[in-house]
Amino acid sequence: MGIVACRRCTKAQPLGTQTCPRCGHVLQSREPLSLQRVWAFWVLGLMCYIPANIYPMLKTRTLFKVEESTIIGGAVDIAHYGNYGIAAIILIASVVIPLGKFWAVAFLAISVKQRYKVTNHRRQILYEVVEYIGRWSMIDIFVVAILSALVQLKTLASINPGVASIFFALSVIFTMLSAQAFDSRLIWDAEAKDGGPARDER
């Protein structure tokens, strides 16, 4: 149609306009390096996620012993005490959601190039879920922050953050960047290319 649209303020401009006159956002019909950036951040996120699960997240020092627990170990401990709900929240926020996100972003990036029997609308929903839910993985970092600030009872007990917390935070940040780098318009391009005007969906 000879139009390039601003993704930030939805205003249409003639093709070839460099920056949006309304909001100053850089105009690009499609982000040229979108997929490369997605994969770069994806790999970084995965690399940080591995040490995040191997090293201890929390160092708990009580009267006589020092305990170091990893993410999964900590959740298992909580489940042993009978708090199944909290154990489930932690497992979902720090294991299920991150792994699901890695899978979902990879799937979206691959499905842009290859055809799958998943409707565009499903993929769009998947993308929105990933963008929305990614931030919730930060929950574990905040729990560690609150615990280690709060539980500082001199000799009795103290909790300190472990090395894994820094890797976990980085992993969450990288996967968020990876999801943001994905240009959702690519989802809809795949269909338009296959013939048939893209607008006639539904």
Place this chain on the structure above:
Amino acid sequence: MKDVVSSELDVELDGLIVCPTCDATYRFEKPANGERAVCQRCHKVLIAPRRNAGLHIIAVALAVFFLIIGAAFFPFLTIDAAGNRNAVSILDAALAFSGGPMIFLSLATAALIIFVPLARVILTMYVLVPVVLDRPPARHAIRAFRLSEAMRPWSMAEIFAIGCAVALVKVADLAHVGFGPAFWMFGVLVVLVVAQDSFMCKWSVWNSLEHPKAKRS
């Protein structure tokens, strides 16, 4: 000949709106207050004007501003175990990761739960106050609004609130935990932050920044 075509296009362009997520193009028609214009293809909400939305957002933003400042400094949680007492503020919690490379994590946490929400509120007020008062937009208002929108995913106050709940249960059997005033302030804050985001119609803000004289409905 070419000039004619391009000028024709210019006239047309103002009457178009393009969905930012799927690039579908629509002829622009402003929905009435309370109605929503939704992309037919990907179901993204494009325009959702509300009556007096600007005023509501400013009121909420002002409340959030004071709550953040209060919540950051007042004691947030207190812990009691065998005569040892400890009270922490949110700022303490954010700065818990001290020493070595952990300091970066400290700064990041502080930014995510206090400074980013605070900055967004200030920017929102800076952009919207002149617009609501029917004055010309403030200097760099457009840049300010862009920055505020870019920070949206990094504002994690509500996630911190859930984190609190989890942490409380973890400590509950270890020691007695009490709530400080900041805890309740933060609870209200989370509700307000979510409300503020849902009131905001981005298109209306851009439109009023572009046509400052246009009468707002």
